[in-house]
Amino acid sequence: MQNNAGLYTPNATEQEECANHYLPRPYRIERIIKHTKDEWAFMVPVDFEGGFDKFVEVSLPLAGECPISISDFGEGWIELVIRRVGKVTSKLFELKAGDTIYLRGPMGNGYPVHEEFVGNNLTVIAGGTGVAPARSVINYFMRNRDQVQEMDVIVGFRSREHVLFADDIEVWKERFNTIVTLDEGDPEKGENIGLVTKYLDGLNYENPERHHYVVVGPPMMIKFTVKGLLDNGAREDRIWVSHERRMACAVGKCGHCRVGNTYICLDGPVFRYDHSKHLVD
Numbered sequence: 001m002q003n004n005a006g007l008y009t010p011n012a013t014e015q016e017e018c019a020n021h022y023l024p025r026p027y028r029i030e031r032i033i034k035h036t037k038d039e040w041a042f043m044v045p046v047d048f049e050g051g052f053d054k055f056v057e058v059s060l061p062l063a064g065e066c067p068i069s070i071s072d073f074g075e076g077w078i079e080l081v082i083r084r085v086g087k088v089t090s091k092l093f094e095l096k097a098g099d100t101i102y103l104r105g106p107m108g109n110g111y112p113v114h115e116e117f118v119g120n121n122l123t124v125i126a127g128g129t130g131v132a133p134a135r136s137v138i139n140y141f142m143r144n145r146d147q148v149q150e151m152d153v154i155v156g157f158r159s160r161e162h163v164l165f166a167d168d169i170e171v172w173k174e175r176f177n178t179i180v181t182l183d184e185g186d187p188e189k190g191e192n193i194g195l196v197t198k199y200l201d202g203l204n205y206e207n208p209e210r211h212h213y214v215v216v217g218p219p220m221m222i223k224f225t226v227k228g229l230l231d232n233g234a235r236e237d238r239i240w241v242s243h244e245r246r247m248a249c250a251v252g253k254c255g256h257c258r259v260g261n262t263y264i265c266l267d268g269p270v271f272r273y274d275h276s277k278h279l280v281d
Contacts, residue, residue: 056105127217
């Protein structure tokens with residue numbers, strides 16, 4: 001398109017395609033919620049749209065950059081649940097509301113909520129901090145309960161002190177069949193004990209064509225959860241897994257997340273299991 005001076009001016013689509021995906025932009029932290037000693041949620045007003053398990057690159061000057069999944073989002077805001085495990089995340093834990101962080105994104109391919117899940121049965125199975133990227137899907141159907149048929153939620157944590165989103169979980173229990181299980185707990189207090197795989201046999205596996213499964217967590221948890229689902233009759237092309245642990249640069253240049261010819265940051269982090277079962281983490 002030419003302007004009045006005869007110079008070419010890119011349209012909105014071309015500007016988006018030419019956006020500098022290497023350049024972080026500053027955003028102000030609105031609120032910090034301390035779920036556990038090492039897992040905090042950062043609420044950040046943004047000028048872009050979030051996505052179901054899409055991610056952003058979070059950076060701080062002189063500290064570095066790391067990919068963080070979007071745990072929930074709405075119009076003009078996203079939430080990032082960050083675990084303190086290294087240099088960058090430790091620096092983030094020194095911040096407070098009103099401070100500035102830098103973001104690139106959103107990036108990646110997330111869950112096909114509207115394309116596949118709406119109108120069908122859905123089971124979400126997540127372990128530890130894997131509950132964070134699955135939360136946006138659960139909360140969407142919590143707010144839009146009529147858009148899904150049967151829904152089950154199974155979440156597992158190490159102990160009572162490691163539970164994330166305790167308030168949300170209480171609401172999930174009112175809307176869905178929700179099981180919370182702990183590696184370390186007290187059965188006499190009514191707590192479920194054991195891995196999430198312990199509770200797979202109790203799910204409804206009828207009508208596998210109309211039943212989708214979201215599985216998020218450590219690689220070994222994903223491996224045995226998927227095996228349990230398949231053993232019970234779930235279809236490979238109805239299981240959705242996330243391999244985000246390997247991501248680094250988010251633009252397919254560093255090669256850190258490359259598995260064969262697949263770049264997790266570009267082709268994922270969410271994959272349909274029958275397309276990704278060859279990926280070895």
